[in-house]
Amino acid sequence: MEATVPRGGYMQNILRVDLTEGKTTVEAIDPDILRQYVGGTGLGARLLYDENKPGTDPFDSRNRIIITTGPLTGTLVPGSGTYSVVARNTLTGLTTAAQSNGFFGARLKYAGFDAIIIQGQSDRLVYLCIDDDKVTIEDASMLAGKGTLATDLWLRKKHGEEGFDNRLSVACIGPAGENCVRFACLVSDRGHIAATGGIGALLGAKRLKAIVVRGSQAVPIASGNTKAFFDNCILWRREACNTATGRTVNEHGSIGFFANYHSKGWVPVKNLTTNEFPGHEKFDADNVRKKLHKGVARACSNCTFKHCHTVQVAEGPYKGVVGEEVEYEILAGFGPNWGIYDPGATTMLNVLNDDLGMDAKEASFLISMMMEGYEKGWITKDRLGGIELKWGDPEAAAQALRCISRREGLGDLLAEGVMRSSEALGGGFPEIAVYVKKGNAPHLHDSRARWGTLINQVMSDMGSIEGLDLSSRGSSDLGVETPTSEPNEDLGRVAAKTAWWRQFQESLTYCYYQTASAETMIKTLNSLTGADCNMEEALKIGKRVVTLLRMLNLREGMTAEHDCFSPRLKMPPVNGASMGKSLAPTFDIVRDAYYSAAGWGKDGIPDKETLIDLNLEFTFSGLKKEESCQKDSK
Amino acid sequence: MPKRLKIISENCIGCKSCELACSLKNSGEMNQTRSRITEITFIEGKYSLPYNFVSTCRQCTDAPCLHSCPVAAITRTVVGKVVIIDHKKCIGCGKCIFACPFGAMLFNSSTRKAFKCELCAGNPACASICPTDAILFKYAKPFYAKAEDLKMKGIEILSQQNLANLKNRQKN
Numbered sequence: 001m002e003a004t005v006p007r008g009g010y011m012q013n014i015l016r017v018d019l020t021e022g023k024t025t026v027e028a029i030d031p032d033i034l035r036q037y038v039g040g041t042g043l044g045a046r047l048l049y050d051e052n053k054p055g056t057d058p059f060d061s062r063n064r065i066i067i068t069t070g071p072l073t074g075t076l077v078p079g080s081g082t083y084s085v086v087a088r089n090t091l092t093g094l095t096t097a098a099q100s101n102g103f104f105g106a107r108l109k110y111a112g113f114d115a116i117i118i119q120g121q122s123d124r125l126v127y128l129c130i131d132d133d134k135v136t137i138e139d140a141s142m143l144a145g146k147g148t149l150a151t152d153l154w155l156r157k158k159h160g161e162e163g164f165d166n167r168l169s170v171a172c173i174g175p176a177g178e179n180c181v182r183f184a185c186l187v188s189d190r191g192h193i194a195a196t197g198g199i200g201a202l203l204g205a206k207r208l209k210a211i212v213v214r215g216s217q218a219v220p221i222a223s224g225n226t227k228a229f230f231d232n233c234i235l236w237r238r239e240a241c242n243t244a245t246g247r248t249v250n251e252h253g254s255i256g257f258f259a260n261y262h263s264k265g266w267v268p269v270k271n272l273t274t275n276e277f278p279g280h281e282k283f284d285a286d287n288v289r290k291k292l293h294k295g296v297a298r299a300c301s302n303c304t305f306k307h308c309h310t311v312q313v314a315e316g317p318y319k320g321v322v323g324e325e326v327e328y329e330i331l332a333g334f335g336p337n338w339g340i341y342d343p344g345a346t347t348m349l350n351v352l353n354d355d356l357g358m359d360a361k362e363a364s365f366l367i368s369m370m371m372e373g374y375e376k377g378w379i380t381k382d383r384l385g386g387i388e389l390k391w392g393d394p395e396a397a398a399q400a401l402r403c404i405s406r407r408e409g410l411g412d413l414l415a416e417g418v419m420r421s422s423e424a425l426g427g428g429f430p431e432i433a434v435y436v437k438k439g440n441a442p443h444l445h446d447s448r449a450r451w452g453t454l455i456n457q458v459m460s461d462m463g464s465i466e467g468l469d470l471s472s473r474g475s476s477d478l479g480v481e482t483p484t485s486e487p488n489e490d491l492g493r494v495a496a497k498t499a500w501w502r503q504f505q506e507s508l509t510y511c512y513y514q515t516a517s518a519e520t521m522i523k524t525l526n527s528l529t530g531a532d533c534n535m536e537e538a539l540k541i542g543k544r545v546v547t548l549l550r551m552l553n554l555r556e557g558m559t560a561e562h563d564c565f566s567p568r569l570k571m572p573p574v575n576g577a578s579m580g581k582s583l584a585p586t587f588d589i590v591r592d593a594y595y596s597a598a599g600w601g602k603d604g605i606p607d608k609e610t611l612i613d614l615n616l617e618f619t620f621s622g623l624k625k626e627e628s629c630q631k632d633s634k
Numbered sequence: 635m636p637k638r639l640k641i642i643s644e645n646c647i648g649c650k651s652c653e654l655a656c657s658l659k660n661s662g663e664m665n666q667t668r669s670r671i672t673e674i675t676f677i678e679g680k681y682s683l684p685y686n687f688v689s690t691c692r693q694c695t696d697a698p699c700l701h702s703c704p705v706a707a708i709t710r711t712v713v714g715k716v717v718i719i720d721h722k723k724c725i726g727c728g729k730c731i732f733a734c735p736f737g738a739m740l741f742n743s744s745t746r747k748a749f750k751c752e753l754c755a756g757n758p759a760c761a762s763i764c765p766t767d768a769i770l771f772k773y774a775k776p777f778y779a780k781a782e783d784l785k786m787k788g789i790e791i792l793s794q795q796n797l798a799n800l801k802n803r804q805k806n
Contacts, residue, residue, distance in 0.1 A: 075664055076654050076763070103650075110666065153678060163678040164791065165648075167666065190677065218657075218665035226662055237765070296683045297647035297766075298675060302654065304765040306647055310684050322682050 070509025079511025096197020
């Protein structure tokens, strides 16, 4: 059956940018792919599967970087500026899918594109300029080495928005990306980050410094559905403000989670060597937001929350520093995880890290590992290029970040990320390194007893959290009435199901904090696109995306051994609310339950029946190659 | 006393929901360039922190656009005293765009007609959608432009944009 073109929600176009040839072309999207993968991460995974040459190095110039939006992007759905980047993961060698909010995604749609495929490699530093259908590749030599903030301002000025933001978005890399730091990120709209998996490094290798986008087109609504769609958006906006997460984020930003997470032992402290630290009250949201900083809200596209802010530090040694307000994870990761107990210092470090263009997850667990090693005497000040990398020293941490971004001295080694650095340094380092999946640092939690988060990271095929963490709450949408508070088979089964739902959400492409009830979200999608989706179909789409991501990774040589976590993450916390807990003893049971629920074998490879059921027959050949490669090597 | 849009910029978070809601209600499409209200976030300038600026038609008591129109397409409603455009009469000459000191008179390059905020016939979409009460629809005293209003950088940007749109039309 030939798929019909969706009646709304899509611009129906992909922009292909060939940096080797210096050419751009516009292509139509196959409506059947939109029906099966919706958009965002799903669409990106499918395009990457079809386009990439398997078995190459992530930095191979033939590899693609896919930037996608979803049907909801650029609409009145709250948090609709989001986009997704799907590409090879430079840390694991597998796949990454990273999302960023702001306005970039919405403006890409307004310019008439659902996705961008970036391929090839330029012989000089360039930027891509998209102004509706006028797409050009421009010289960026004057932006070489510039931070992401200066790059944004310079490009804004050049393209008519000097010092202000009205219709123009800039997504760019900093020096870390240009120097191919393995955890360099893509920064859009000044401080919104597609962080995971080294996308900045991939762009740096292709010598693409930035993408400027502005558009003046409308996102279409299925004809006759305008009122229904508007009403659904209003319902969604109302519901999003009334979830537990929504209420907290609206009132305090994500730093509102700090006190609760601390009480549960989920805040990472000193590279997970302890769960206690002095002065944790200083990190309470009211104190951070109202006393230690002053700020102005700078929301993302169609947000309904007083969440994202630009702030100025109001007291302490970093008084006067201006930048984006830290999110919870960065407050924890650049604060207690480095033994830094001054929220103002985390703002300074966040501004610096954003400007250099690096993923905070990897940066945090990398520096914390080095601080622990320095304390233990495993690494000297000389080897660190004169930096006294002591716990709690923001200046030392800042110096280390700069060295890494420039790959100077030991920074050249550390730029390879936590796992590779720990292996190269040897000694005790591999035992204290915090990473999952043979390569990337997890999100900035002490997830050793936050089993939902840990299993979501360990099983994830896209470098970041794959599913929902239901370790402190259930989900009526998914029929999970009670929290998955024990590391047993149930945790594995639920983790698989939450991954399908979450990846369906990521394919819709909106800000996750703005989640409404499943019924409202699906209703909104249907009224926009004219589709007839239901919960069963939504979960199947999500399962298809999750399974395709696995097939992408299997094609790149992943095995069940990749579904693992580093020794430090197996060590139970020595104090605090989570003392003594660990996922390690029952991990095999949890993982096998996940595989089984997902329709995968004990080797983590999806069953043939599962692939047929999900219309993923086209991946058989990749699997055969993978298996035959293994046989050959034997 | 008629109802007017009252904008409290300090409450604005810069989400631009007002722009999409306006365009959806008034032109049936989600297109910010068809919005009668505009939000600009100033990132760098005089102040260390950004600020969000929102602007639309003030329904001036002494409306220069109304007087500038050569074909009397712009009139004021009896009820509500709202300045409205009769699109059948509008010839797209752009005189009103030059006349408006607030950059609130816009130009649609597809229809080649001027358009502006007409308060959604008494139920403005922007005020309904605003999540932070930055846009209110309240009874207000008659509005007269003051010299300091016109010094705002945002107004200058909007005026320039509208004139550029008009110029593009003339080129085409």
